[in-house]
Amino acid sequence: MRVHFIAIGGSAMHNLALALHHKGDHVTGSDDTIFEPSKSRLEKYGLLPEEFGWFTEKISTDLDAVILGMHAKEDNPELIKAQELGLKIYSYPEYLYEQSKNKTRVVIGGSHGKTTITSMILHVMHYHEKEVDYMVGAQLDGFDTMVHLTDENGFIVLEGDEYLSSPIDRRPKFHLYQPNIALISGIAWDHINVFPTWENYLSQFEQFVELMKNGSILVYNEDDAAVAALAEAATKPTRKHSYTVPDHQIINGTTYLDTPEGAMPIEIFGKHNLSNLAGAKWMCQHMGIDEDDFYEAIATFKGASKRLEKIAENSDAVIFKDFAHSPSKVAATTAAVATQYEGRKIIACLELHTYSSLNPEFLEQYKNALDPATVAVVFYSPNAVAIKKLAPISKEQILKAFDRDDLIVMTDPTAFKEWLFQQQLERSALLLMSSGNYGGLDFEEVKKLVN
Template sequence: MKTHFIAIGGSAMHNLAIALKDKGYQVTGSDDAIFEPSKSRLEKKGILPQEMGWFPEKITQDIDAVILGMHAHQDNPELAKAKELGLKIYSYPEFLYEQSKNKTRVVIAGSHGKTTITSMILHVLNFHQKDVDFMVGAQLEGFDCMVKLTQDNDFMVLEGDEYLSSPIDLRSKFLLYQPNIALMSGIAWDHINVFKTFDDYIEQFRKFVASITAGGVLVYNEEDPEVVKVVENAENYFRKIPYKTPEYEINNGKVYLKTEMGDVPLSVFGAHNLLNLEGARHICRQLGIMDEDFYEAIMSFKGASKRLEKVEREDKGTLYKDFAHAPSKVKAAVKAFVEQFKNEKKYGFLELHTYSSLNPVFLEQYDHAMDGLDEAIVFYSEDALKIKRMEPISPEFIKEKFKNENLKVFTNAEDLHAYWNTLDKANGVYLMMSSGNFGGLDLTK
């Protein structure tokens, strides 16, 4: 099968390209910019475009599938040529469904926790050498690629994202998967640039539940009232399995899960991670993994990349980075950090740089998000606001929305870095929350 990727360099897209190359497909692609690690990984597989840009002449009649990434625009010249030739054009999730339509599809959805839950499931399956196809949004220890596609595997585990499918397909990605087994971890308004109201956002999850195949299974977080409402109001038939935070305790900085089989030591911490773990356990049950085997495997799970991930520092200081930027994720990460390090001085840094996080209306969602930290710091770039053509935001406004008068607010990277350099990293513990890099801050030094 011959496939061509328009915008091959994206995090998700390049992993799918590699998976198809490994499956034996003929793969080509284009992009106007490709960064690391995508560049090296594509080059290693021999599918890195020789030059950057869009080349309509690459689009030929013999291409079986054109896969369109979100990074491309509607007026992309390669897309125009593909339409002109009448080629089959897929979005990323649409093509994944095409590859898995004859398999049992397991889809993990939710505003927060879906990457971690998917990672936990794959870690357990890998530990017990149970081979499945998959797609996950983070690099996992023990896995070379974030996407795996085979002819023979019976199951496919998919991280279900509610964001848009492609520039020409504005459906939420997870609506294309039609799960046989699904999980919903939580609902908290996100992607305000696309879903203008909370109800618009919730509607995607209503549609997701409605897309579960007849007689399927939904594992859901019964502690989230929005999730419960969506599940209770669903009109289609499926089996409902609720889950909640399990009992646990912290002894000498180590988390122990309380089970019928005794205390299980874990390598992750935080109530939200224990809740994620419980969801993963129920999904693994559906895949034939007994609880005893689940606990045996989960003890060695160290977390998904950039999800409360410990950073090895030259000075041996204690620092964790987290992809958290949406309010619900920030609150969960801070709560976990405060609980885990009760007797240490706790520093929490948050970078606001997404469209949603810099929106004055959305900023209301961050109230008390940094409470419990000894030092709370928020950084956002005034230049980023100009680039996004957004109105200026004052530090006082940020403090007001976070409801934290002691909040330190920095609006340029130089001032933030100067403050960072005054801190003795060997004393205290540090939580760095961002999907960016704090203006180029080196967290290892």
């Protein structure tokens, strides 16, 4: 196959490009800018464009497929040329479905936890040398790429993102996968620039379930009221299996999971992660892994990249980095650290970085999210607010939204870094939550706080 990527440099797009290259397809691509690590990874396999920009001469009738990334615009010259030539133009998820339509599609959906659950499933499969195709939203230990495609594997495990598919395909990505086995971990309003109301957002998950294949299996989190109501009302899945937080105990900072063979220490912690584990167990069992084999493998799972990732630790302090930015994720992550390190000072730092989190109308969703922390900081960049063309946010709005009188609100990256490095971390756990980097914070430097 000859496949061309418009906007090849994106995290998902370049991983799909690499997967197709490894599969033996002839891959080309364009982009107006490409950052690390995409740049080096594409260059390693000879897929990095010779120069940045859009070049209509790359588009010809010799191409079997054109894959369009979200970074491109509707007026992209390469896209227009492809449309004029009548070429088949796919969105990223649409092409994944095309590559897996004869496989058993295992799709993990939800507002939170889907990357971790997908990672857990892949970890278990990899541990037991079970070959599956996959697409996951984080780089995993032991896996070269975030996408893997073959002709021979019978299963494909897909992280089911509810965001839009492409500039010309406004369907949520997970509507395109038509799962045979699906999981919904939780539903908490997000992406308000696309889904302006809770009802509109919820309806995307209802459609996801209705688009499942006949004879399908739905696994769902019974502790989430919205998920439970949706699952119980669904008529498409033939079988439904609910899960909840498994029995466990915390001893000296280590979580022990209750199993048929007794208490088993695990690397991860927090009720949300234990819930994720319970969901992953059901999915693995539906893929042919028995319970004992699941427990054996999951004991060595250390977590997905940037999901409660321990970046530094000594006998007296620990530092975590987490991708959490939505209200439900922030609340769950902060509570998890506070519970795991009971008796320590918990310093929780949150950067408001996404469109939703910087929207004044959405801020109230964060009420009490940082309450389990001893010290709580919210950082945001007024410049980022301006770039996203949102109404300015004041310190008073932040304080009111989080409903915490001693909340520290900061907007200057230099001042935040100085404050952070002045903190005494004796008997402490530092939690840095962001999908950004606090205006340029070097996490390698942060590690030195406990070294």
